[in-house]
Amino acid sequence: MTLAPRITLITLGVADVAASTAFYEKLGFKRSSASNDSVSFFHMSGAVLGLFGRDALAADAGVAPTRPQAFEGMSLAQNLDSREEVDAAWDFAVGCGARPVKKPHEVFWGGYSGYFADPDGHLWELAHNPFMPLGDDGHMILPD
Structure with a gap:
């Protein structure tokens, strides 16, 4: 088995899903109807962009939440x-x-x-x- 060289979903951990959703919509990103109050999904060419609460994303991955730093790498x-x-x-x-x-x-x-x-x-x-x-x-x- 090998992993296919592709990314289907990029999820950003955000402090406020509603505020970040409004920002990306203002940029022109189209939100999917699969979105809800705790997660937003945006159509992109070849992948999907997701916005999810930062602490919730850490919990989903089973890691300790951290605070944003000046540069995340x-x-x-x-x-x-x-x-x-x-x-x-x-x-x-x-x-x-x-x-x-x-x-x-x-x-x-x-x-x-x-x-x-x-x-x-x-x-x-x-x-x-x-x-x-x-x-x-x-x-x-x-x-x-």
């Missing part, structure tokens, strides 16, 4: 077709209440990216990577 990313799209998406997210972390700029690896944080501090990177274009489905095309 991960980020979510969305690649876009151009630098202009990165700038527009970053400005839109900040206008929706995202906390600006790092304004988009040219980066050392030859691309263009910036970061914002959601209400719980989860980092989102918006990037244009000229070395890994997007396919018609919006997914990155990785070299073999």
Whole structure:
């Protein structure tokens, strides 16, 4: 047996499910009717984003809850077709209440990216990577 190389659900532990749900809906994410007061699910291209109470998520995994730290060691990313799209998406997210972390700029690896944080501090990177274009489905095309 092997694990298929895919992610079907990304669940973020949040302090307030309703407030975080409102933020993601303001960004334009479409909430599924499978959502309820304790969990929200959002349609994404190829995966689902879930929002679940931070302490409840820890209990579900059988681990002790911790408080958010300045950096949790991960980020979510969305690649876009151009630098202009990165700038527009970053400005839109900040206008929706995202906390600006790092304004988009040219980066050392030859691309263009910036970061914002959601209400719980989860980092989102918006990037244009000229070395890994997007396919018609919006997914990155990785070299073999």
